[in-house]
Amino acid sequence: MRKIVHRHLGKVVAGAAVAVAGTAVMVAITLPGTAGADESGKGGGAAGAAAPAEQDGAVRPGVVRQAPAEGDRGRGGDPLTDDEIERAEQLAANRQLRSSAVNVEGERGPQRLTVDLVDPEDDGTDGSDAPRRADVTFYDYKNDSLVTKTVNLDTGKVEETGTQHGVQPPLSRAENAEAARLLIADPLGAGLKADYKDATGKELTSPDQLLLNGAVYRATPGAQPAVLDRCGEHRCVRLFPKVVNGPWIDARSIIVDLSAGKVAKLDR
Structure with missing residues (x-):
């Protein structure tokens, strides 16, 4: 087994997961195998007829x-x-909104986060003919605001609009990728790149080479360098990178402020 690397960013952690508070839980789902088709050519009987395998007490494979x-x-x-x-x-x-807002890459337009169905029961209706409504959430990096719009898909109208500051919902895939890009390009990313090379023998140049989970980081008084004091008001992320088909890399001490485009290391 490869020795744990101590000399770089953190540790290259072998195994299936890293037990870290705030990281996403990933569950592997195994689908059934091939459908239980009768390869003997004797199928086609009534639904109640027992197949030979069933007569022997064996359980037939599930049908997908x-x-x-x-x-x-x-x-x-x-x-x-x-x-x-x-x-x-x-x-x-x-x-x-498209002309005034800014996304995580600094381009015009808001950063889309989620699109969720509004439960018909929330409107006092539960029938199949209830209006179809959706809550669409965006993050505007221009003024660090969470914008939520409720749209009626039947009428094509925006029925409600809400804007909040200091609210930090879970990060999108695009935001995790941008955080990794900033870290790779920053001097503080040298350890991440060294650990990646130790694990793979290759240079780390792109977020596409990593599987990324991220958790929102909020500032705690006295627990971080001053450059991160606005995390919570700013959108900040702590990354949990994993080598594709390889180990996790411990990057918990590094925080990326997506709003400011800065990378900092936590005091320990």
């Missing part, structure tokens, strides 16, 4: 059925379809 094709619109409490998600985002990100 292909999911039905997703329509462009759900009903009632059905999950949002891809078409509905796209339409909700387009309705919520109006021209004014």
Whole structure:
């Protein structure tokens, strides 16, 4: 087994996961194997007829059925379809928001976070004909605000708009990737790159070479350098990087302030 690396950023941690408070829990799901088709050519009997394997007391493999094709619109409490998600985002990100907001990469337009169905029961209705509404959340890096818009997918109208400051929902994939990009380019990323090379023999040049989880970091009085004192008001992330098909790398001491575009190391 490879020795734990102490001389770089942290430790290259072998194993399936790192037990860290705040990191996402990943659960591996094993799907059933091949469908239990009768390869003997003797199938086609009535549903109640026992197959030879069943007569011997064996359990037949589960049958995996292909999911039905997703329509462009759900009903009632059905999950949002891809078409509905796209339409909700387009309705919520109006021209004014697209021109005034800034995303995590500093480009024009807000950073999309989530698109969630509004439960019909929240509107006092639970029938299949209830209006389809969605809450769309964005983060505007121009003024560090969380923007939530409720759109009616039936009428195409934005029914509610809310803006909050100091609210930090879970990070999106794009935000984790930008945090990794900033860290790789920063002098404080030298340890991460050295650990990656130790684990793979290759140079780390892109976030695409890592599997990334991230947790929002909030400032605690006296627990961090002054450059991170605004974390919580700013959108800051603590990364949990993993080498693709390889070990985790301990980067918990490094915080990336996405709002300021800065990287800092926690005091220990």
